[in-house]
Amino acid sequence: MTSLVLPGDSIPLPSSSKSIVLGPGIAASTSRVQSGRSQDAPACIATRLGLLGSAKGKEKSEQYWVEGSSKRYIPAQKDMVLGTIIARHAEGYRVDLGSAQMASLEGLAFEGATKRSKPNLKVGTLVYARVSLANRDMEPEIECFDPNTGKAEGFGELKGGLMVTCSLQLCRKLLNPKFPVLPTLAASIPFEIAVGLNGRVWFKTETVSESIALKRIIEGVDSGHIKAEKEDVEQAVKEYLA
Structure with missing residues (x-):
């Protein structure tokens, strides 16, 4: 169940979780709150107005964030961008x-990179990366591999394709498997896609017409002209590919 939080509101963290991942809109607090156990549980505070969201991660970890209407991306550790x-x-x-x-x-910060063998990327190259360090007082650092496996896992240079800019809220929804937009599009159009939590979506299709259709549908869903329902997306695909 989602709840509305205001800047400065305390958000107690469950002590049962193996690890806690703080997303956008939440900052760690030095205070502690009563957890009903022998020891107090650490707390965090909301840094913006919005709805508190949470999701289960790997190995009993829990992710928390505040879903607001911010237009500028604020880097957060472990974000895909x-x-x-x-x-x-x-x-x-x-x-x-x-x-x-x-x-x-x-x-x-690439798979298999060494001092003698590093990727040679040009200015203007688009990369899919993971935020490895995010601090208010320092510039963020990103990496193009999964530190747990040492493999690229889809990160790295993105060749060809098309990138569109959309709201931060839509990008987070697109990463939710239950959100019907991408599964519905995949049933009609084969494509590769990379969704960044910084409000950018890259995709690559077999034809130019399919790329244009995807771009218009994603922008339509973001603006509200196309409802994020299976039937509406299917109808939009038929219209743009006609």
Whole structure:
């Protein structure tokens, strides 16, 4: 059940979880709250107005975030993001995520990268990455591999395709398997897709007409002109591919 929270509201964390992942709109607090057990449980506070959301993660972890109407992306650790390389330097790259600060991407933050063998990415290249460090007082750092496996797991350079910009709220919904938009589109159009929590969606199809149809449907759902229901999305696919 979702609940409305205001900036500064205390959000107690369950002590039964093995690990807690704090998402956008929540910051750690130095205070502690009564948990009904022998020890007090740590707490966190909301940093913006919105609905408190939660989801189960891997290995009994729990994720918490505040679903607000913010238009600017604020980097949060473990977020999946789409970034554009805007500069190169000796140790890596500077990447635009659409946030207030540019992100840092090391040349070794790729699968199998070594000092002698590093990817050579050009300015303007689009990458799918994971936020490895997010601090209010430091520029964010991103990486293009899964630290648990050392494999790319889909992260890295995105070649070809088309990127569209949409709301942060829609991107988070698209990552929910129960949200009907992507499963309905996949039933009619074969495509590859990468969804970034920074308000960017990349996809690649076999034809230009299919790419244009996907772009219009995603933008239509985001603006409210197309309802996020299976029947409405199917009708939109027929119209745009006619």
